[in-house]
Amino acid sequence: xxxxxxxxxxxxxxxxxxxxxxxxxxxxxxxxxxxxxxxxxxxxxxxxxxxxxxxxxxxxxxxxxxxxxxxxxxxxxxxxxxxxxxxxxxxxxxxxxxxxxxxxxxxxxxxxxxxxxxxxxxxxxxxxxxxxxxxxxxxxxxxxxxx
Amino acid sequence: xxxxxxxxxxxxxxxxxxxxxxxxxxxxxxxxxxxxxxxxxxxxxxxxxxxxxxxxxxxxxxxxxxxxxxxxxxxxxxxxxxxxxxxxxxxxxxxxxxxxxxxxxxxxxxxxxxxxxxxxxxxxxxxxxxxxxxxxxxxxxxxxxxxxxxxxxxxxxxxxxxxxxxxxxxxxxxxxxxxxxxxxxxxxxxxxxxxxxxxxxxxxxxxxxxxxxxxxxxxxxxxxxxxxxxxxxxxxxxxxxxxxxxxxxxxxxxxxxxxxxxxxxxxxxxxxxxxxxxxxxxxxxxxxxxxxxxxxxxxxxxxxxxxxxxxxxxxxxxxxxxxxxxxxxxxxxxxxxxxxxxxxxxxxxxxxxxxxxxxxxxxxxxxxxxxxxxxxxxxxxxxxxxxxxxxxxxxxxxxxxxxxxxxxxxxxxxxxxxxxxxxxxxxxx
Numbered sequence: 001x002x003x004x005x006x007x008x009x010x011x012x013x014x015x016x017x018x019x020x021x022x023x024x025x026x027x028x029x030x031x032x033x034x035x036x037x038x039x040x041x042x043x044x045x046x047x048x049x050x051x052x053x054x055x056x057x058x059x060x061x062x063x064x065x066x067x068x069x070x071x072x073x074x075x076x077x078x079x080x081x082x083x084x085x086x087x088x089x090x091x092x093x094x095x096x097x098x099x100x101x102x103x104x105x106x107x108x109x110x111x112x113x114x115x116x117x118x119x120x121x122x123x124x125x126x127x128x129x130x131x132x133x134x135x136x137x138x139x140x141x142x143x144x145x146x147x
Numbered sequence: 148x149x150x151x152x153x154x155x156x157x158x159x160x161x162x163x164x165x166x167x168x169x170x171x172x173x174x175x176x177x178x179x180x181x182x183x184x185x186x187x188x189x190x191x192x193x194x195x196x197x198x199x200x201x202x203x204x205x206x207x208x209x210x211x212x213x214x215x216x217x218x219x220x221x222x223x224x225x226x227x228x229x230x231x232x233x234x235x236x237x238x239x240x241x242x243x244x245x246x247x248x249x250x251x252x253x254x255x256x257x258x259x260x261x262x263x264x265x266x267x268x269x270x271x272x273x274x275x276x277x278x279x280x281x282x283x284x285x286x287x288x289x290x291x292x293x294x295x296x297x298x299x300x301x302x303x304x305x306x307x308x309x310x311x312x313x314x315x316x317x318x319x320x321x322x323x324x325x326x327x328x329x330x331x332x333x334x335x336x337x338x339x340x341x342x343x344x345x346x347x348x349x350x351x352x353x354x355x356x357x358x359x360x361x362x363x364x365x366x367x368x369x370x371x372x373x374x375x376x377x378x379x380x381x382x383x384x385x386x387x388x389x390x391x392x393x394x395x396x397x398x399x400x401x402x403x404x405x406x407x408x409x410x411x412x413x414x415x416x417x418x419x420x421x422x423x424x425x426x427x428x429x430x431x432x433x434x435x436x437x438x439x440x441x442x443x444x445x446x447x448x449x450x451x452x453x454x455x456x457x458x459x460x461x462x463x464x465x466x467x468x469x470x471x472x473x474x475x476x477x478x479x480x481x482x483x484x485x486x487x488x489x490x491x492x493x494x495x496x497x498x499x500x501x502x503x504x505x506x507x508x509x510x511x512x513x514x515x516x517x518x519x520x521x522x523x524x525x526x527x528x529x530x531x532x533x534x535x536x537x538x539x540x541x542x543x544x545x546x547x548x549x550x551x552x553x554x555x556x557x558x559x560x561x562x563x564x565x566x567x568x569x570x571x572x573x574x575x576x
Contacts, residue, residue, distance in 0.1 A: 005570065048550030055550050058569040066523070069445070070438040072157075072189035073199075074206025090203060092193045095466040098519055099475050100438060101525035103567075104549045107520050108473070144566040 001142050003118070004045075004126050006056045006126030010136035011047070013054040018043040020131030021058075024119055042109045044116040047126050056128070056137060059084060059105045059116035063144050067115075070100035075113070082142070085120070088112050148173035150243060151234060152453060153225045153389070154250035154396035156181035156188060157437055158418025159211070160207060162248050162442025162451070163215050169452035175217045176242065178234075182222035183274055184209055189437050191277045196305035204274065225251075228393050230412065246413050246451040249390065249401060250444065253383035253419040253435055255289045258293065262355030268377045271302045280306075283376055289312055290376035293352050295322035297465060299380030300335070303344050304469050314345040314372050316364070325382075326465045326476045330493070331500050331514035338472045338498070381565055383435055384422040398422055400433045405457045407447040415451055426460030427478045427511055427529065434461040462530070465518070472498060475522045478529050479504050480510030487511075492543040501543050508536045524549050531562040 004077040019031065026034035034041050065084045068076045075090035076097055082112035095109035098104075106115045116141075119126045129137045148170060154158045155177050163175060186204040193199045203551040212219040224237040228249070233241045255270025257263060269280050278304075290306050292299040295317030303313045321332045322339075340346055347366070354365045361375045385400035394412040396402040400422035404420055407415050407423065418440035425432050438459040446458040466476040480502070482489070497566070500516035503525070510529045515522055526534055526549070533555050535542065541551055556563050556571070 003570075012475075041280045046548065048546075048548045050553055052551045053550065053570075055553070056550055060570065062565065062567050064565070069161075069441040071205070073203070074186050074187065077363040085561075089207075092190055092199060092203075093468060094436060095468060095473055095519060096187070097520075099464060099466045099477065099526065100192060102522035102530075102549075102565075104521040106439040142218065142566075142570070 001062065002139050003061045003083070003142050004058065004129055005138055005140050006140070007136045008053060010052060011054045011056055012134055012136075013047050013049060014133065015047050016131045016133055017045045017048060017056050017128035017137055019125040021045045021057050021116075024091070024127040026115075026124065039109055042107055042114050044105070044107070044114055046105070056132075057103060058128070059118075060103055061118070061142070063140045066100035066102060067106060069095035072096055079120075083118055083120070084115070085117055086113060086115055139143040148452070149243065149245040150175045150248070151244040152177045152248045152250060153156065153179075153220070153420065154248075154252055154420075155181065155185060155219070156250070156252055157324070157440035158250035158421075158444035158447070159248065159254075160185055161213070161441045162250065162448035163217055165445040165448030166452045167215050169449060169454060171402070174218060175215070176244075177212070177217055178220045178223060178225055178236070180222065180237075181273060182225040185211055186274055188272060188274075189439075191271060191274065192305045194275045194303035195260055195271070195280060195302070196308040198308070201274075203417065220513075225389050228391065228395065228414070234389075236274050241293060244413075246448055247415065248451060249409070249414065249420060250418045250440075250445075250447075251386040251389065251420045253385045253400075253433075254572060255298070255379055256381045256384045257379055258381050260293075260352055260355055261360075262357065263352070263379070265355055265357050265361045266359055267357070267361035267375055268355060268379065272383070280376060280378070284311065286551075287373065287375040289372070289374040290313070290378065291352070291372050291374045292378045292380055293318060293364075293378030294382070295348070296325055296380055296382060297467060298382075298468065299378065300339070301341070302378040302380060302386065303548070306378075307342065307344050311376070312345075313348065314374070316350055316366065317346065317348045318351045319567075320348055320349070322346060323476075326463070326480065327474070327514055328481050329479070330491075330501065330504060331474065333517055334346040334498055334500055334516045335467075335469060335472065335474055338470050342470045373417065383419065385422075387420060387434060395452055398431065402431065404452050407443055408450070408457055413576050415447040417447040424460045426462050429460075432461070432463075434463045436465060438462075439466070459530070462526075464526070466522075472517065473519045474514070474516045475519045476508075476514045477511075477522065477526055480512050480514050482512070484508075485522075490543055503542055505539070508534045508539070510535060510542075518545075521549075523548055524552060528552065528555070531559070532561060533559055538548070
């Protein structure tokens with residue numbers, strides 16, 4: 001399985017990834033129109049910092065995903081490729097996933113939980129990676145041991 | 148191996164999934180007294196509210212049992228566990244097992260109030276409860292919830308959405324008294340009242356009156372509320388009757404050790420019926436809620452299939468949203484005794500409330516209203532018992548997020564064992 005890694009030393013906190021993510025998950029998929037959509041598209045990646053350390057963080061697609069265990073409606077699931085995906089049709093907005101995510105990477109839009117889906121519907125792959133001007137973000141294979 | 152699982156809700160289904168990760172061929176039989184597809188009882192109030200259809204109660208595919216090669220016996224109750232590794236069903240038949248999981252859950256606690264047997268008095272626990280309430284709505288103008296806990300409030304919210312006049316009668320000083328402090332709960336209570344739900348606190352019902360059907364509820368203070376529906380939300384009671392006359396130790400629920408074994412070999416228990424240790428307080432208790440049931444089912448299943456996995460303990464936590472006001476409570480929210488430190492930040496205008504409870508510089512609980520998105524970050528600090536002295540002053544900051552605990556992760560590598568943390572630190576160089 002692949003996920004998006006952030007090389008902290010290269011991240012300058014420009015937030016290009018946040019914008020690319022929000023636009024990719026908008027209806028129109030263009031920035032100019034997306035900003036006037038209702039509800040506003042939400043970015044699933046967040047640029048955060050502490051002291052001089054800057055990191056762009058999003059769902060880690062955990063091997064043993066706490067959000068999947070916590071989801072009482074079956075909306076959050078592990079996909080065949082190992083990624084953690086969310087079926088918005090099934091979400092009831094109970095926020096059990098938010099309570100469970102140790103990275104705080106799930107947010108709310110109206111009654112729906114919102115998280116990184118690795119841009120699974122876009123053949124180009126995660127738009128945050130494409131948008132990153134310093135190449136801090138990259139899509140790489142995950143090396144995790146057996147459970 | 149011949150596995151039997153009693154109960155087809157969160158813990159039972161989770162156990163099937165985990166057994167099959169280890170044992171692909173063992174024989175698994177699941178027995179449930181409910182003759183339905185796998186459904187989520189936590190979503191029932193959303194169904195009653197008309198927010199989701201019956202189909203959306205299902206959290207696993209219809210072919211789940213087939214896919215996992217499970218023999219499902221539905222609509223039959225297990226009446227007792229027999230001494231020689233057998234169980235007995237309501238129809239008198241007996242089934243032998245090698246490994247047994249008791250995941251019978253709990254039921255609505257029905258109070259000893261006069262008139263509770265009348266038509267129109269319900270619990271809200273099973274799909275049948277929700278359907279019966281739904282059917283009665285056609286002749287319902289008003290409803291009374293007895294109990295201001297999660298069940299009472301969820302039922303109140305649902306019926307309010309269905310245009311019923313709702314009154315909640317709460318014995319405690321405030322709603323959600325089990326899961327939240329008074330101030331945090333006041334935000335929820337106020338929001339519900341503003342939206343037209345009548346909440347009476349510090350009061351109990353004395354009698355439910357009516358002929359065959361409910362007509363009204365008489366309160367302790369003599370006041371009478373006319374209603375066609377009464378929902379009892381007085382907590383739940385574990386279904387432990389089937390282990391009577393066995394050597395399986397029970398207390399409030401079925402007592403299990405850290406491997407989720409009961410006191411009888413090869414018999415395990417998980418979910419709302421299982422009494423295990425609380426991760427934060429260490430007390431033997433039941434934190435009856437979905438994520439704990441799933442986690443316990445998983446550990447029990449692995450151990451039944453021959454692994455040796457320890458359960459870290461259950462956590463008292465809850466997340467709920469009423470009228471666009473989300474709240475999450477976690478761990479110790481109403482500290483009693485010495486040595487606790489409490490951090491609070493609030494803004495009544497914006498309905499923001501954050502309360503963090505520490506002991507010995509470690510987080511032991513929190514209550515969040517409105518701004519709940521970073522709950523899980525706090526939760527991980529609680530679960531991993533991390534000394535947060537160095538970031539104590541920043542815990543309540545508006546921009547508190549995962550990055551703020553990166554130094555703590557570096558300092559406490561042995562506590563953050565999940566591979567995902569390695570993936571962050573690798574990129575950290």
